Amino acid sequence: MKKYTLLFCLLTFFSFLSFSHEFWLQPLKFLLKINEHTTVDVFVGENYTGEKVDASKFTISKLTHYSKEGEKDIRGQIATKDSVKIPVTFSSEGNHLLAFNNTNKFIQLDAKKFNEYLRSEGLDNIIKLRKEKGLENKKGREFYQRCVKTLFQVGETKDETFSKNTGMRLEIIPTMNPYLIKSGDLLTFKVLFDNEVFSNALVLAWWVKHGKTSMKKLRSNSKGEVSFPITKDGRWMISTVKMIPYTASAEADYQSFWGSYTFGYY
Incomplete structure (x- = not known):
């Protein structure tokens, strides 16, 4: 009996972890020459390390390349069906930005796990709402999607x-170009939700160098801004989550949006 109880607890724990993972665009290289070929994978994982996503479980609603020349829908460039591998070659100097958004996925957690998840992601607005409505002991039914970029x-x-x-x-x-700052400078990021300031957001800055990850977290100010010192080495990810009540149907109680912005110096 103890064996099966332990197995159930482990499965529940890892199910929770699999949902709370960060999600990001990860190029093989961030610093390129004109017409140099590279690829971008879509990753999900913990501690800014992970695995390629299973693309069969959602639909890509946006995959757009932005540059000084304009913008282009590049969903047709995806090389594989099971994982999202994006081949890219840029024919002009400058900065090039990729933006990715996918359709909703659904998750349901029991009340305890859902409340733990809300606390770990700093989703104070939903914690407060659940307390006000006496829903702390109710399971969490949620739609979630990703809003991610790489530079x-x-x-x-x-x-x-x-x-x-x-x-x-x-x-x-970012309010300044990550490739123009000096190593150690503070870099400020502005967070918006529905094109309005997202204040008091819990924002995480992840840094991977030589396979080791470090992370800092801060709350955005009244202007939706947060600043982190950036070392120009390795790769970086800035991430945050926004959750709102979901009232469009009886299928879910909440809707979350997971955002990340990646850049790097190799």
């Missing part, structure tokens, strides 16, 4: 593409 540097030219608002519901936007 390349091609050649030496820098431009304003880094700050592009791509129109996704959750946006993370």
